[in-house]
Amino acid sequence: MEAYCMKCRTKxxxxxxxxxxxxxxxxxxQGVCPVCxxxxxxxxxxxxxxxxxxxxxxxxxGNLSYEVTEEELRQEFAAFGEVTSVTIITDKYSxxxxxxxFVEMASVSEGQAAIxxxxxxxxxxxxxxVDAARPRSDSRGxxxx
Numbered sequence: 001m002e003a004y005c006m007k008c009r010t011k012x013x014x015x016x017x018x019x020x021x022x023x024x025x026x027x028x029x030q031g032v033c034p035v036c037x038x039x040x041x042x043x044x045x046x047x048x049x050x051x052x053x054x055x056x057x058x059x060x061x062g063n064l065s066y067e068v069t070e071e072e073l074r075q076e077f078a079a080f081g082e083v084t085s086v087t088i089i090t091d092k093y094s095x096x097x098x099x100x101x102f103v104e105m106a107s108v109s110e111g112q113a114a115i116x117x118x119x120x121x122x123x124x125x126x127x128x129x130v131d132a133a134r135p136r137s138d139s140r141g142x143x144x145x
Contacts, residue, residue, distance in 0.1 A: 005041040014040045044137055057111025061118075062100045062129035064088065070101075072123075077103050080117055081110025102133055127134040 003014045014031025021027060029042045061073065070086045077083045089103035089129035111132070119130040 003029070003031065003040040005036065005038055005040055005105045007036045008033060008039040012040075014042070015057045024120040046070035055108055057108045058101065058105045059105060059115060060109055060129075060131050060133040061103055062131075063126050064097065064099050064101060064128070065124035065126045066099065067124055068097075073101060073103060076118060076121075076123065077114050078103065080105070082106035 003009050005012050012035065014029070015034045015144055017029050017031035020030045029039050031042075032038070033040050036137075036139065059077075068088070070088050073088065074083050074086045077086070082105065084104040084106050085102065086103050087096045090096060091098055105112070105114060115130050115132065118128055121128050121130075
């Protein structure tokens, strides 16, 4: 599993990876940087969750009403299969929703069925824009780098 090494300042495949639980109760993976030996953490799904779940599908959901909750979004997608996670993106200063989010489905086939079934569907007076999420790029377009 890949994680960011703070000392080397690069992403590396961690060695001796093991599932741990952070103090806040969230699952994580702990390992060691193969180059410098520094402890590395990847917060989110543990290695056990990754190994048992197989290939998940991350889905972008756009044009969300600001009133839609993560639970309501989860219920919409649950009709098409197992929902692994739901995240509605919020403004870091005001805490208000930005109008889009991501849903992770347990399998690619369930994700494709959800995209076909929900793209264009109206939820709280807004037509959803549902599509497969693109992978994050290393340059996120920030002002400082």
